[in-house]
Amino acid sequence: MGVVNVTPDSFSDGGLYLDSGAAVEHGLMLAADGAKILDIGGESTRPGASPVGQQEELRRVIPVIEGLSAALGADAPQISIDTSKSSVARAALDAGASLVNDVTALRGDPSLAGLVAERGCECCLMHMLGVPRTMQQDPRYEDVVGDVKAFLLARMEFAVGEGIAEDRILLDPGIGFGKTIEHNLQLLRRLGELVAIGRPVVIGTSRKSFLGRLTGRSDPADRVGGTIATNVIAYERGASVFRVHDVAVVHDALLVAAATVAA
Numbered sequence: 001m002g003v004v005n006v007t008p009d010s011f012s013d014g015g016l017y018l019d020s021g022a023a024v025e026h027g028l029m030l031a032a033d034g035a036k037i038l039d040i041g042g043e044s045t046r047p048g049a050s051p052v053g054q055q056e057e058l059r060r061v062i063p064v065i066e067g068l069s070a071a072l073g074a075d076a077p078q079i080s081i082d083t084s085k086s087s088v089a090r091a092a093l094d095a096g097a098s099l100v101n102d103v104t105a106l107r108g109d110p111s112l113a114g115l116v117a118e119r120g121c122e123c124c125l126m127h128m129l130g131v132p133r134t135m136q137q138d139p140r141y142e143d144v145v146g147d148v149k150a151f152l153l154a155r156m157e158f159a160v161g162e163g164i165a166e167d168r169i170l171l172d173p174g175i176g177f178g179k180t181i182e183h184n185l186q187l188l189r190r191l192g193e194l195v196a197i198g199r200p201v202v203i204g205t206s207r208k209s210f211l212g213r214l215t216g217r218s219d220p221a222d223r224v225g226g227t228i229a230t231n232v233i234a235y236e237r238g239a240s241v242f243r244v245h246d247v248a249v250v251h252d253a254l255l256v257a258a259a260t261v262a263a
């Protein structure tokens, strides 16, 4: 899953693809690099980020999804919309998206679950403790893996109760969303416990700050080594979807990891 952030303030690529033409071009490059899914987002969820209004989010992402849908060929990657708003998800699905990636796991907008159920599209339910503005202020868990697993099971039960087919659901532990370095590492180390739920697990470590703290790399673009290491480990522990900014190198790393594990 390649990331296309159409935002001025994303933590690693804010402002680079705010222009819809540049965002479409970037998405096409990620597809050529091997992305099977393109995740389009118009609102940063980095720690401390401020919420974006519906009109502005629509203005950012819809032309990009329309542009990618028109430009991508027969072997096109799936388009995912990274949003918590049902109005944005609806317009994105109309424009060609088929996966709703909601970092609030259907807690942010009461009408999003019904929309996903009605359209029969896929959705990714992600764990987050608190809200982006304050989530990194002293996050605490009884047992981070057990707590995240219980949360994901509860959100899946909610989604199914709202009419979403279980086989349309992907799950994500939400690396960096209300977690310390040790919480993130525990989730990666014990990812198998989440894979055991039986739904595809999405993992998003790409360029995140815990990799910077572990390696001393303050510039997110310099965290590709840490990104590769964590994605290979997640693959080996059963993750299915790898949300990254640097598709080409992670794609190669996963091809080699897959060949090694298969042998």
Ligand code: HH2
Pocket (backbone or CB within 6 Å): 003, 005, 007, 009, 010, 011, 012, 041, 043, 044, 045, 046, 082, 101, 102, 103, 124, 126, 172, 174, 175, 202, 203, 204, 205, 243
């Ligand atoms: N991480 C980010 C955003 N969306 N979605 C899922 N399912 N999993 C993640 O780990 C995840 C996500 C944050 O990364 P990014 O989009 O690069 O940054 P920003 O939120 O600042 O735009």
